[in-house]
Amino acid sequence: MLLARGTLVHTLGCLWKQLRKTAHFPTVTEIKKIEEFEVPFQGHNDEVSFEIKPFIKHKLETDPCTTVKLNREDGLKMYKQMNIIRKLELAAAQLYQDKKIRGFCHLYTGQEGVAVGIKSAMREQDTVISSYRAHGWHYLMSDSAVSLMSELTGKVTGCSRGKGGSMHLYAKNFFGGNGIVGAQVPLGTGIALYHKLQNTGGVSFTVYGDGAANQGQVFESFNMAKLWNLPVVFVCENNHYGMGTSEERSSADIEYYRRGDYIPGIKVDGMDVLAVRECAAFGIAHCLEGKGPIILEMDTYRYHGHSMSDPGTAYRTRDEVSLVRKNKDPITILKNRMVSTNLSSDEDFKTIDNEVKVLLEDVITKAKGDPEPTCDEFAIDIYQMNCQDSIRGCVPNEVFLSEETSLHERAIL
Ligand SMILES: Cc1ncc(C[n+]2csc(CCOP(=O)(O)OP(=O)(O)O)c2C)c(N)n1
Numbered sequence: 001m002l003l004a005r006g007t008l009v010h011t012l013g014c015l016w017k018q019l020r021k022t023a024h025f026p027t028v029t030e031i032k033k034i035e036e037f038e039v040p041f042q043g044h045n046d047e048v049s050f051e052i053k054p055f056i057k058h059k060l061e062t063d064p065c066t067t068v069k070l071n072r073e074d075g076l077k078m079y080k081q082m083n084i085i086r087k088l089e090l091a092a093a094q095l096y097q098d099k100k101i102r103g104f105c106h107l108y109t110g111q112e113g114v115a116v117g118i119k120s121a122m123r124e125q126d127t128v129i130s131s132y133r134a135h136g137w138h139y140l141m142s143d144s145a146v147s148l149m150s151e152l153t154g155k156v157t158g159c160s161r162g163k164g165g166s167m168h169l170y171a172k173n174f175f176g177g178n179g180i181v182g183a184q185v186p187l188g189t190g191i192a193l194y195h196k197l198q199n200t201g202g203v204s205f206t207v208y209g210d211g212a213a214n215q216g217q218v219f220e221s222f223n224m225a226k227l228w229n230l231p232v233v234f235v236c237e238n239n240h241y242g243m244g245t246s247e248e249r250s251s252a253d254i255e256y257y258r259r260g261d262y263i264p265g266i267k268v269d270g271m272d273v274l275a276v277r278e279c280a281a282f283g284i285a286h287c288l289e290g291k292g293p294i295i296l297e298m299d300t301y302r303y304h305g306h307s308m309s310d311p312g313t314a315y316r317t318r319d320e321v322s323l324v325r326k327n328k329d330p331i332t333i334l335k336n337r338m339v340s341t342n343l344s345s346d347e348d349f350k351t352i353d354n355e356v357k358v359l360l361e362d363v364i365t366k367a368k369g370d371p372e373p374t375c376d377e378f379a380i381d382i383y384q385m386n387c388q389d390s391i392r393g394c395v396p397n398e399v400f401l402s403e404e405t406s407l408h409e410r411a412i413l
């Protein structure tokens with residue numbers, strides 16, 4: 001046995017000597033040189049996993065997975081979408097200053113990760129309704145920057161033919177854009193009832209703010225949604241302010257994910273698009289299992305003031321805003337993650353940034369150059385059956401007879 005081992009060691013030693021003679025093994029200095037001249041990573045990973053922050057949950061036995069997978073294509077798509085929304089909003093701010101956009105205008109900068117994350121999890125049959133802070137949502141649901149920007153500037157190429165503006169944005173499966181705070185919550189619950197009765201298999205994403213969360217109609221909607229186990233994902237976009245009032249000054253309880261009491265909820269980092277996407281998918285699955293509504297509180301932040309008349313600095317410090325921009329920006333977070341894991345390179349992002357720049361130039365040129373609607377269109381698009389120049393209710397004591405008004409009713413009138 002001992003002999004056999006000695007022979008083996010001897011043979012291996014000979015082999016090694018032979019190898020040293022024939023093969024060249026680099027020395028330490030040579031290895032260092034190779035490292036110095038090493039070309040940067042050329043290829044990329046196609047899919048990687050990330051650990052995201054644990055979720056805070058309410059009345060849920062299971063929770064969304066904190067190890068999330070991201071493939072290169074999806075990551076770049078989300079980056080591009082967030083980037084387009086950011087740039088569209090910055091362009092809108094400029095156009096507003098130039099008086100090309102009039103009326104109300106509420107920007108979504110800082111909150112892009114919420115809409116983009118949810119949209120990435122949505123399926124064809126799912127629907128969305130949101131507040132007036134809806135430019136990003138409209139872009140995502142219509143997939144048209146022209147439809148948005150032309151509407152903002154009052155041009156016929158806009159989604160409401162330029163007659164609605166910032167708070168009248170709609171698209172397939174996107175029900176606006178609601179100017180009355182909280183009004184979208186019962187409407188979204190109604191849409192969920194539609195999904196259930198018509199067996200569409202869809203889920204209604206009903207998006208509202210932290211300020212709206214205190215409205216009575218929100219709690220009435222919660223009640224009906226749970227009573228009938230409707231497929232609705234209530235999304236509270238908590239940007240920590242309602243106009244100039246901080247959540248601490250407006251809400252007795254700022255844990256919005258628990259405010260449904262009997263409805264389960266999750267608090268999500270709304271600045272992390274991957275966490276948002278994961279939770280939105282979890283919300284869809286929850287509804288499809290017939291468990292009824294769920295609340296997702298998205299912890300997010302708006303960089304601009306409430307609307308164009310609010311500089312956004314009277315009720316919060318400039319430092320607060322710049323700290324969020326620096327440390328929590330949803331676009332930067334995604335980009336850094338993808339670069340650090342070789343999912344993509346700086347070059348990929350530069351290419352996308354250039355594409356977005358060109359897209360924005362085209363959209364702005366169109367928004368400035370396209371025609372406004374003419375006076376002939378004044379009364380069109382008010383009623384489902386267009387009534388051209390006869391708008392009901394403009395003249396005092398006017399009696400309106402529809403085709404359905406019965407003879408008996410006509411006689412009384
Ligand atoms: C019923 C109603 N009350 C008041 C207003 C005026 N108003 C417009 S936005 C707003 C604050 C809403 O804040 P929040 O729900 O947090 O949404 P955010 O603007 O932060 O997205 C208020 C009070 C309104 N439009 N409708």
Ligand SMILES: [Mg+2]
Pocket residue numbers: 209210211237238239240241242243
């Ligand atoms: Mg708010």
